[in-house]
Amino acid sequence: MKKAKKIKHSLYLIVALAMLVYALPLISFSGGWSWTSAFGVAWALFAFLVIGAHLHYLLGVDEEKQKTLDRIKAEKLRQWQLKWPEEKQRSQEHM
Template identity: 40%
Template sequence: MKGFKNVVYMSLAIGMLFYSIPQLNFRDIGSLPMIFSMVWIAMALLVIAAHLHQILGVDEEKRQELSRIKRMKKWQMEQLVQGRRKMLQFRK
């Protein structure tokens, strides 16, 4: 469901981009309408890139790697605590 939502939103953003390009002003270099057009296109491309990033699952791989690292640190901490317990029991 989550991936489907990203595909729909990305498709809408692409549709808005294709619809707006012929209507944006690119004639007068340095004018406010041209600056607005360039910023609008940059924002639309940023939205499309964000949805594509989610669809490709790049964050999922990073999340899995971080989860693996956290499990390893937890295991190491448990080993350290168990080792100290053994040392305390040995001293008694």
């Protein structure tokens, strides 16, 4: 499952890069700023955003964060399980 997601993100990254490489030379700034050049710049910025998102996923930045969160959750669960017998004992003493 994980490998299929990486392949999908790699494919989308390649497609976005190809579109950007094709479109960047076609954006013309020779006539100054016009609606066409403004659209080209906005489109290129969105393309860079898509490329950055796919690179973020492929480089595994989220995996490190997820591992850290999993360790924290496991520690909290362990602490809660250690606390459980104490609370059970206290409730029996009050009865």
